[in-house]
Every structure is written in C-alpha cells, then in structure tokens.
Amino acid sequence: MSDGDDDYPVGYGKPPAEHRFSKGKSGNPRGRPRKARAVKLPTSRLLGSDEPTTTLILEEAYRTVRVREGDRVVDMPVNQAILRAMQQNALKGNRIAQRDFTMLLRSIESDQKQTQLEYFMALVSYKDDADREIARCQKLGIEPPEMIPHPDDIKIDPKRGTAEVHGPFSPEEKKQWDLSIARRDEAAREVKRAARKHRMIRDPKMQSILLDEWVHEQRIFDIINDRLPPRYRTTLANRSYADGASEAGDYAEGKKLRRRRASR
Numbered sequence: 377m378s379d380g381d382d383d384y385p386v387g388y389g390k391p392p393a394e395h396r397f398s399k400g401k402s403g404n405p406r407g408r409p410r411k412a413r414a415v416k417l418p419t420s421r422l423l424g425s426d427e428p429t430t431t432l433i434l435e436e437a438y439r440t441v442r443v444r445e446g447d448r449v450v451d452m453p454v455n456q457a458i459l460r461a462m463q464q465n466a467l468k469g470n471r472i473a474q475r476d477f478t479m480l481l482r483s484i485e486s487d488q489k490q491t492q493l494e495y496f497m498a499l500v501s502y503k504d505d506a507d508r509e510i511a512r513c514q515k516l517g518i519e520p521p522e523m524i525p526h527p528d529d530i531k532i533d534p535k536r537g538t539a540e541v542h543g544p545f546s547p548e549e550k551k552q553w554d555l556s557i558a559r560r561d562e563a564a565r566e567v568k569r570a571a572r573k574h575r576m577i578r579d580p581k582m583q584s585i586l587l588d589e590w591v592h593e594q595r596i597f598d599i600i601n602d603r604l605p606p607r608y609r610t611t612l613a614n615r616s617y618a619d620g621a622s623e624a625g626d627y628a629e630g631k632k633l634r635r636r637r638a639s640r
Contacts, residue, residue, distance in 0.1 A: 441454055559600060
C-alpha cells in the first residue's frame with residue numbers, strides 16, 4: 377500500500393506507513409539468533425569430579441587373583457598379592473623393596489597414631505563436658521539428660537594415651553544393652569522363684585524339675601552378667617551350688633579354663 381493512502385485505518389495489526397514492512401525486504405535481515413550455550417554453574421558436576429579413576433583403582437585393588445605360594449595356589453586380593461610380593465623381595469635382600477616396605481609401614485603407623493590421638497582427644501573432651509553438665513544438673517536439682525556414651529563408661533589412660541568406652545556407644549547399641557540387661561534381671565527373678573518353690577516342695581521329682589529351671593536361669597544370668605563391664609554388673613541372690621551349677625558363671629568358668637590351658 378502506498379504512503380499516500382490517507383484512507384488506511386491505523387490500529388491493532390495495522391501500523392503506520394513508516395513502520396510497515398517494505399516489499400522485497402526481509403524484516404529480520406540478520407536471521408534467527410543462535411541459541412545460547414548452556415552455562416556451567418559452579419554446582420554443575422565437572423568431568424572427573426566423581427573420581428572415576430579412583431573407583432576403578434579400588435575395584436582393581438580388591439579384585440581377587442590366584443597366586444602361587446610354594447606348592448599351593450591361593451586366592452587373594454590384588455593389593456594383598458602386591459604387598460606380599462614386596463615383602464618377599466624385601467626378605468630376599470632387595471633394597472628398593474625394603475625401603476618401600478619400610479616407608480609404607482611408617483606411613484600407616486603415622487596415620488594410625490594420628491587417628492588414635494584424635495579419638496583420644498575427642499573422648500577426653502566429651503567426658504569433661506558431660507561431667508560438667510551432670511554436675512550442673514545435680515547442683516540445680518534437675519535430672520541430667522541421657523548421655524550416650526555415658527561419661528562413667530569412658531575410661532581414660534593418660535599414660536598410654538588411650539580412651540575406651542565400656543558401655544553402649546550409640547542409641548542402637550543401648551537398645552541391645554537394655555534388652556540384655558532386662559533378660560539378665562528376668563533370669564534373676566526366675567532364679568528367686570525357682571529357689572523359693574524348691575525349698576517349699578517336698579516331692580523329689582518336682583524338686584528335680586525346679587532345680588533344673590533354677591540352674592538354667594542361673595547360667596543365663598551369669599553369661600550375661602559376666603560379659604558386662606563392672607559398672608553394669610550385679611550379684612545374684614539365691615545362688616545354687618548344686619552339681620552342674622556354675623558358681624561364677626559358665627562364661628567366667630570358660631575364661632578360667634582357657635587361662636589354665638594357656639599357662640601349660
């Protein structure tokens with residue numbers, strides 16, 4: 377339509393003459409713009425960030441191989457086979473193998489020492505904080521919170537630089553401990569019941585049955601109680617000293633027997 381068309385109505389979809397497309401001329405001479413490339417954000421996973429080579433090395437290190445040792449063939453992980461070969465070369469006088477084996481051993485011992493020190497310091501700090509919290513609660517006359525592990529279960533040996541937990545270390549372990557202690561206490565009640573009935577009944581046959589129950593529950597008590605640290609142990613009233621009833625518990629008797637065998 378020519379520029380002189382005064383009757384052309386201007387409105388929506390009908391721009392003025394100076395803004396209309398000209399015939400034979402593109403309205404987008406530069407063409408469609410290129411699609412912008414995806415920009416990698418700092419949180420994007422970069423190539424190799426998952427350490428696939430490390431995963432591959434570990435898989436190969438623990439892969440089982442067959443190795444000849446003298447007259448026999450044994451299966452072992454690759455890392456163990458390499459370490460054993462290094463050890464054999466060192467024993468044969470290979471100085472490079474001796475140096476590598478010694479450096480490897482020192483590195484492992486150094487890591488173990490550092491880990492032990494960190495564990496020791498963490499438990500010492502935890503025990504000190506827990507003891508202070510318990511003392512604070514006692515001073516205020518309030519019940520201290522449940523602590524796992526309990527500070528009384530942490531045994532510190534400053535001379536050796538060791539710290540050991542003689543009790544539950546986690547809520548899951550405490551559940552198992554509570555079940556064991558509950559079964560021990562149940563056995564103690566059964567021992568008391570059987571002992572009382574055994575003294576009341578005069579029938580030899582019933583006495584024999586009750587004695588078997590008495591001894592059975594007493595052994596259960598001893599096995600559980602003897603495995604617990606001293607803080608959790610208790611004594612058993614109405615103990616039976618009949619033949620077949622262990623005075624100190626089957627577990628303790630077993631330990632005594634193993635000590636006697638070892639001393640021979």
